[in-house]
Amino acid sequence: MEEISLKTIATRLGISISTVSRALRNHPDIKDSTKKAVFELAEQLEYEPNQLAAQLLNRRSNTIGVLVPKITYSLYAQAIPGMAEVAERYGYQLLICQTDDSYEKEIRQVQSLLSSRVSGIILSLSANTTQFDHLRKIQSKKVPLVLFNRDCEEIACSKVIIDNHKAAYEAVRVLIRKGRQRIAYLGGPTHLQISQKRLEGYRQALRDAGVPPDETLIKVVSLEKDAMLASLNEVLDAPERPDAILAYSDQIAQWGLVMAKRKGIRIPDELAIIGFYNEPANELLDPPLSSVAQPAFEMGVRAVELVFSELNNARFTFDRVVLESTLVVRESI
Amino acid sequence: MEEISLKTIATRLGISISTVSRALRNHPDIKDSTKKAVFELAEQLEYEPNQLAAQLLNRRSNTIGVLVPKITYSLYAQAIPGMAEVAERYGYQLLICQTDDSYEKEIRQVQSLLSSRVSGIILSLSANTTQFDHLRKIQSKKVPLVLFNRDCEEIACSKVIIDNHKAAYEAVRVLIRKGRQRIAYLGGPTHLQISQKRLEGYRQALRDAGVPPDETLIKVVSLEKDAMLASLNEVLDAPERPDAILAYSDQIAQWGLVMAKRKGIRIPDELAIIGFYNEPANELLDPPLSSVAQPAFEMGVRAVELVFSELNNARFTFDRVVLESTLVVRESI
DNA sequence: AAGGTTTGCGGCAAGGATTGCAGAAATTTT
DNA sequence: AAAATTTCTGCAATCCTTGCCGCAAACCTT
Incomplete structure (x- = not known):
């Protein structure tokens, strides 16, 4: 009934928490027989590592915050799956928020994302955003920031846009x-x-x-x-x-x-x-x-990739990815 | 440069961490002058409480997992804003995943959400899901589960559907x-x-x-x-x-x-x-x-509300919210 | 002035996972 | 049999916040 933690397994097997932790991560220091016992009990108890604890330890959340005006706008509805695909491959999750094109809401959401210690933020500006202090705040906290589609020139950061x-x-x-x-x-x-x-x-x-x-x-x-x-x-x-x-x-x-x-x-x-x-x-x-x-899906993919690249190499240059748009000619012209 | 925590503020002011914590939460035990000093320094350092730590403490993440087949389907694109609105009011965030109508992906996403210790899960089944062990697993972990739109009768849980x-x-x-x-x-x-x-x-x-x-x-x-x-x-x-x-x-x-x-x-x-x-x-x-x-936005609202109601009252009954659908008659008939 | 109450603050523990270091047990060597 | 290795395991610290207990000083009461 209660939460299954490393402690639960350790107690039941009469070994220490650290041994259990190492066994589960397949650390060479641990005897095969011990590993086997740990794996089996973990399986049986349906143990799920508590991400919260792990995240607190490495100071990041394996989560990317996504802030868009409205997810119903088809560009975003298509871009988000692109982000999700890459994020999942890296074991990351997406915290998706809408600003409803409101500057105040955008500020609140950014606050909230920072408070959640997201690993990075992908943002498409609200239509009413004319000041950018909240974006500078993101950067001052060393959180990778990627702007996409709705760009602004006042902020130097990685971007995914079209011309x-x-x-x-x-x-x-x-x-x-x-x-x-x-x-x-x-x-x-x-x-x-x-x-x-x-x-x-x-x-x-x-x-x-x-x-x-x-x-x-x-x-x-x-x-x-x-x-x-x-x-x-x-x-x-x-x-x-x-x-x-x-x-x-x-x-x-x-x-x-x-x-x-x-x-x-x-x-x-x-x-x-x-x-x-x-x-x-x-x-x-x-x-x-x-x-x-616009290649919406690809924009999403590239945006997440930019977050990761910034996360890994502490670089001082920003990538500006300009994707190709194409005029789809149909009978309306 | 380093992370600003309660400790940072405490050290700088030469007071204890708990005092800082209480000052920020406006606890009556703390002198006004102390509070003021704390508030000012917090402001200046741009302190953001670390949600991760708080969440670890209350054993839940202030996050609701949302699992839908495709967010581009207009029902979901409209329902998610409904969820977001209520969630934000309660200070919760949404972890949104797509299953792409794949049973395997659905299972993986559920795992991932459980591992992230979400407070609840709102789910619309993938088109290929015919087994429901992963849903039972959610329930066995006492995580509130709400099914919406794409229902199934095999699982007893709260639901938001139409007739x-x-x-x-x-x-x-x-x-x-x-x-x-x-x-x-x-x-x-x-x-x-x-x-x-x-x-x-x-x-x-x-x-x-x-x-x-x-x-x-x-x-x-x-x-x-x-x-x-x-x-x-x-x-x-x-x-x-x-x-x-x-x-x-x-x-x-x-x-x-x-x-x-x-x-x-x-x-x-x-x-x-x-x-x-x-x-x-x-x-x-x-x-x-x-x-x-279908009242998509309202479905989202109700789904989140059901999660909260299950979270608060440890009840043994499930709500089955059946919303009204209406035939919108236009010139195609 | 002695005892009691309030005010203001600090210390400790807990929450779960990770990890370096130390140390015990088992094995091998001399 | 003692010493030197090798294998394996545990301790304790860390991440940050909150809740509870307790202590000291200041105030008030009679």
Whole structure:
């Protein structure tokens, strides 16, 4: 009934705790007969080593903290399995938290993870995070920190990202090559550097192609559904409607496509649409939605690997892993 | 550089560790001036209590293990935030693992969670789990176990589920009332009791309505995309095509709808479709997909609450929370 | 002023696993 | 048979926090 510990086994066999410990770890100092007896009793009692005690001893928890805005966002839902796979291979576990895009929650979660003495932290910034003292705190405690997807330039640490500028640039270039002139950019929350980078890529592509910029075609769209639909309505009902949309996320793009259809706008003839993240649902739409795909699973894998590499080599340089994004062209353009 | 512990503060202030501990927890025994000094130094050194040590002491980890088939399945992606919310309120964290619908992985993860001395385990069975010794092991260690969504009757424990029999029964009844006679049931993996329950509800509804059963209309469909599409092709190309489909999951229903459309089958005129889980993407389809909605977020909330209630009262009865599902009717029927 | 109460703090133990060092037992050597 | 090895095992410290007991000094009571 009570907890089975090394002590339980030691007492029953009339030997010391240290002998039991060594027997279980197959230490050469221990007699075979003793080992056998220990193994058998451990098996029989279903002994499970208490990780808590071991972790207290080596001052780390074999746990990696993962902090994402929302696990329902498909990028994260896909990246987390990638992290889990590598972590499991190394005998680590994942402590996953959501920030719900709240700066305060992000701070609290970071506190909590540090208090749990996680071995490392993988983080994708909340949309409202503009100060980074909590990240510096992580670093001052020598806990490996890896930022992924939602990056920030203020903090020097390992990162797993895509080249958002380039991704947006390429997408817009494709739209222009298809003859689009009034291309809208429906950006995410203002503070998100990735949204800004995409906006810059968008602007650059227009400049390079000599397409006159029109600031009214640039909008900030909420990620919250009702507000998002309101913005989309505005864009689609505008007197001079865009003939193409590059959206910060597939959620925006998907609803843009659906609402446009409901308004009788023909896609892609009258309106071309490209989103970001290549969510599975894109294929289900009619017409299927084009999107900039990120290697989400691999991002997760690389992020965990970066944690381990920082954990092992006490290096002073940070890796900046930039993965390739690809424009998945479907019938929406 | 080194870890900041109570000892660090105690030494610096020339007082004892216990005094520091009590000061931080605002114990009335400690002088205000001492408290103030301790608080200030703790602040300055950025002291974070070491949860590991505290957990070792109370023999539990303030952590709840969550084991789901795939976090990308929308039910889980929505339920986990529900769990996280309650857990955070209680100062608990979530250790989230995926089984990828593998029995072996499920066993390994359970082991790992037990070894981490989680306070409780919330689990949704893998599709290939037909033996339950690992669950009994959890119970024999007195770790609260809560099954949710994917249930099994072999294990007596707390559960958070919906009435799958009833949900399917109602869905089929609606289809029949709309004049459908050849209703197909596209079930999930054979071993899943929830799929079986839905099948029974389906059968019962046909019987009660006097609709002649046709076993060729009952299919097992893989959750893996290619195999799923192949099965759907078969169903839709069959000589005597069904005039309605009740699918085990929205994934199946969504692709059924899309493929039917691509084959020129008019929906809902020639084919009505209902899925399960009410995924967000359903609204994006054309026509939007009807689905049996489960209160996923609430399921998560209730599951965590059950863990806590079992943790506090050492009771001998188990709660079986059956939540209401609702048929969300959209244009696909 | 002597005894009793309060206030403030320190010491010790416990929780489970690991590990270096010391030491006992068994074996071999001289 | 004594000495020198080799094998094996136990002690004790460590990780950090908390709860309990106890002690000293200061205060109050009569």
